[in-house]
Amino acid sequence: MHLPFISDHLPLPLAGEGRGEGKPLKLAFVLFALLVGGCSMSKWTVKPHQRELLADRIMQLDADPQERSAEEHVLANREGAIGGTGTSGGGCGCN
Amino acid sequence: MQLARTGSIAILGVGLAVIGLARPARATNTAEGAARVTMFDEPSDKNIGVRVIHPQADVSATVASTLAISAGYSADVVSGATPATFDVVSAATKFSDTRNLFHASFGFEQADGGISFAGAYGWENDYKSTVISGTTHHDLYEHNFTLALAYSHNFDRVCDANNAAAAGLPLERVALTSSAGCFTTNPAYVTEKLSIDTFEPSLSWTMTPRLVVQGGATIQILDGFQANPYRKVLVGSQNRTPQESLPQFRQRYALFARLAYAFPELRGSITGMVRGYDDSWAVRAITGDVVGTKYIGQAMLVSVRAHYHLQGGASFYRNSVDYRVFGPPGQYWTGDRELSPMGNYLLGGKLSFFRRPQQERSSWFAEMELGGKYEILLYRPESPFSPNADRKFAHIIQAAFATRF
Numbered sequence: 001m002h003l004p005f006i007s008d009h010l011p012l013p014l015a016g017e018g019r020g021e022g023k024p025l026k027l028a029f030v031l032f033a034l035l036v037g038g039c040s041m042s043k044w045t046v047k048p049h050q051r052e053l054l055a056d057r058i059m060q061l062d063a064d065p066q067e068r069s070a071e072e073h074v075l076a077n078r079e080g081a082i083g084g085t086g087t088s089g090g091g092c093g094c095n
Numbered sequence: 096m097q098l099a100r101t102g103s104i105a106i107l108g109v110g111l112a113v114i115g116l117a118r119p120a121r122a123t124n125t126a127e128g129a130a131r132v133t134m135f136d137e138p139s140d141k142n143i144g145v146r147v148i149h150p151q152a153d154v155s156a157t158v159a160s161t162l163a164i165s166a167g168y169s170a171d172v173v174s175g176a177t178p179a180t181f182d183v184v185s186a187a188t189k190f191s192d193t194r195n196l197f198h199a200s201f202g203f204e205q206a207d208g209g210i211s212f213a214g215a216y217g218w219e220n221d222y223k224s225t226v227i228s229g230t231t232h233h234d235l236y237e238h239n240f241t242l243a244l245a246y247s248h249n250f251d252r253v254c255d256a257n258n259a260a261a262a263g264l265p266l267e268r269v270a271l272t273s274s275a276g277c278f279t280t281n282p283a284y285v286t287e288k289l290s291i292d293t294f295e296p297s298l299s300w301t302m303t304p305r306l307v308v309q310g311g312a313t314i315q316i317l318d319g320f321q322a323n324p325y326r327k328v329l330v331g332s333q334n335r336t337p338q339e340s341l342p343q344f345r346q347r348y349a350l351f352a353r354l355a356y357a358f359p360e361l362r363g364s365i366t367g368m369v370r371g372y373d374d375s376w377a378v379r380a381i382t383g384d385v386v387g388t389k390y391i392g393q394a395m396l397v398s399v400r401a402h403y404h405l406q407g408g409a410s411f412y413r414n415s416v417d418y419r420v421f422g423p424p425g426q427y428w429t430g431d432r433e434l435s436p437m438g439n440y441l442l443g444g445k446l447s448f449f450r451r452p453q454q455e456r457s458s459w460f461a462e463m464e465l466g467g468k469y470e471i472l473l474y475r476p477e478s479p480f481s482p483n484a485d486r487k488f489a490h491i492i493q494a495a496f497a498t499r500f
Binding site for chain 1: 129131133135149151153167169236237238239293295299301302303304305307309311312313315347348349350351353355357359363364366368370372378380382388390396402404406409432433434439441472474489491493495
């Protein structure tokens, strides 16, 4: 199975490296590189043949509307906040 | 009956729940039938507490690959006693009631989007609710993004005592004592309106073959009678116990982010949600939820869940001692735990078993699922004088069965 990791996108050396001055900047750059690198590696898209994991029920944000409804029913009665239940299980696009 | 507040909040949730149920049946199944029973048991230090039995039954089907239809029924069979802390004068009273809810939806699904509509009608002795909702979603950039919009509107009716003589004098308002005359021509009762509009846009992004993220917002506007008509609040040093008094309007806002991440090496996943919340009554909250799920063998799925919620109180909230000693800060007062500063912790686990026929073509079903769940909800009130402080925790026990064809 193809598992697209992003570990081969390493950050470039930064000014101040070795003196501890560029650590926050370096960390930000690494995070940015990981994010953009991950995206560019997949060219912003995940191909249909790469969606095997995403199609599994355990990867659905709203796999079971009935269960979600029961959970929300309990918590809406015991918490003063609403929202975040999601309006559509996104991501798979398997059809 | 004391259920109205429970019922009203429950119905508030119906809009969002219907939004979720309005989603078409999954394209991978042509039909599904599911039944579930949840028991919510909340013991009390001072009385019998509250127990709610919540059965659900739903069917859904996809016709001609594009038309998705679903229908279902759920109920709340509630019994118990009113919370002790705020019932200083009347003492805790026993109650029982049943809420019924029917819902149905239809939708059209195409390769890169869909639209669906749903309706629900719920009723109990002192509360009636009609909900309509619509959901649309569209896939973008080769199905890597999904933009979804959902809207629902509640036309709710609440039974209340006739307080016409106390118009403009909230301290003179009396609480409802029984639902026996609700929704009749009995002049001692009136029917109040409550409209609820909920709008929820979200954007999902398939970031990698093992990571899906979603961000969104929830906006809800309530206009109408929002108090518990049975609830009395002890205010001032003269032992006056007027009916709970809440503002007519409430605007609620939430921003949320969700994710699902796969661990194929472990045959598992993690899903999570974080939410920030604010509203026009000055209730602010942050909520986090995480679920870890793992396959065990070919026919078993186990998951564990942790949930945390922390909120501040409404601008007009005071605990029972402060209401009595200092009086209310204005024309509004409440004994609602959900408007008080508090925290909730939830921990639990779920076990599901699947049965799939070896020879699918020769079987009358594609999959059967049997599941059980236990969760414990721990309450952390701000003080011993907070609403419902006699109730420290609740057990949530659930059994579910589904057949997919």
